[in-house]
Amino acid sequence: MKTPNVRRAATILRRGGLVAFPTETVYGLGADALNPEAVCRIFEVKKRPRFDPLIVHVASPEQAAALWDRMDPAALRLIQKFWPGPLTIVLPKSSMVPDIVTAGLPTVAVRMPAHPVALDLIRALGRPIAAPSANLFGRTSPTTAADVREDLGSKVDLVLDGGPCRVGVESTVVAIEKGRGFLLRPGGISLEDLRKVLPMASNISLPRRQAGDRRRFAPGFLKSHYAPRTPMVLVNGARSFFKKNTDARIGFLSHPKDLRKAASNLFQAIRKLDKMKLDLIAVERVPARGIGLAIMDRLKKACGGKAGRKTAERMLNNAARRKNRAKK
Ligand code: TXA
Numbered sequence: 001m002k003t004p005n006v007r008r009a010a011t012i013l014r015r016g017g018l019v020a021f022p023t024e025t026v027y028g029l030g031a032d033a034l035n036p037e038a039v040c041r042i043f044e045v046k047k048r049p050r051f052d053p054l055i056v057h058v059a060s061p062e063q064a065a066a067l068w069d070r071m072d073p074a075a076l077r078l079i080q081k082f083w084p085g086p087l088t089i090v091l092p093k094s095s096m097v098p099d100i101v102t103a104g105l106p107t108v109a110v111r112m113p114a115h116p117v118a119l120d121l122i123r124a125l126g127r128p129i130a131a132p133s134a135n136l137f138g139r140t141s142p143t144t145a146a147d148v149r150e151d152l153g154s155k156v157d158l159v160l161d162g163g164p165c166r167v168g169v170e171s172t173v174v175a176i177e178k179g180r181g182f183l184l185r186p187g188g189i190s191l192e193d194l195r196k197v198l199p200m201a202s203n204i205s206l207p208r209r210q211a212g213d214r215r216r217f218a219p220g221f222l223k224s225h226y227a228p229r230t231p232m233v234l235v236n237g238a239r240s241f242f243k244k245n246t247d248a249r250i251g252f253l254s255h256p257k258d259l260r261k262a263a264s265n266l267f268q269a270i271r272k273l274d275k276m277k278l279d280l281i282a283v284e285r286v287p288a289r290g291i292g293l294a295i296m297d298r299l300k301k302a303c304g305g306k307a308g309r310k311t312a313e314r315m316l317n318n319a320a321r322r323k324n325r326a327k328k
């Protein structure tokens, strides 16, 4: 089912251009993964630091196998269970993968997305596609084509519109070493589900060899990421607490009980609040189980680690002071 747009997109990629495309998690900003100049443009357009490696998207396990040094039995079990889907697997890379894709790391992150347009595009190109989320570095990931246009606009050659993303948070990133999984970023596949297939390191942790400098290779670990421009703070029960307390403009973000729904609405809700010129966005927590672990991870980063009522009050006072100063 190759639509004319997908065919056009593949032609653009073949010539070294950039195409934003839908996946089940978030929109990706894609380039031909085997063309270093094209991949270089991804970093420029996103203003992404060169030390932050990209995920390579494939349309089959065989295509993944060619990117890795060797197919790992533990990886194969994960692939059989979770591909196509929101799981990214990190293993030692083959010589086929350009260094710029992996930011010089000896490993490469690969996933097979569960979205017909993404799969059609990879098949039409006949090569793997390197793609980060299609937002400016450090900002909220896009879950609609309109979000992509807002962030990157004319800087991409084409935006393929596949409607809103179903999962709404990025893929789970897992490194595999000696038959064991290491959770590098919680995401669309839960830790509980991974554990049914593979022994997983208990907390978000890294293989020892890589743990030396978390920042260098897994910016998922940066404290502030996925961040809106409005100050944001994690605090439960904020609505009743702040109602009487202030004349500041506060946005409240609570979540549907169904955590899957919460994930799929999350980035849209943040983007919407961020456009309202608020003084503060107060965000409710969710239980850190299932996909809730990924939601909490994104929320903590969107808040830059800021949490609790005391902090929220301090942030409000600062906002009030800023306002007064602006009035004078
Ligand atoms: O759902 C997703 O994963 C989306 C869609 C477009 O597929 N992509 C995405 O890409 O979220 P990005 O670039 O925003 O996040 C990729 C994450 C980063 O935290 C990066 O550090 C990590 O994957 N990563 C990539 N290659 C790695 C490697 N070789 N070792 C460790 N982490 C790696």
Ligand code: MG
Pocket (backbone or CB within 6 Å): 132, 133, 141
């Ligand atoms: Mg991203």
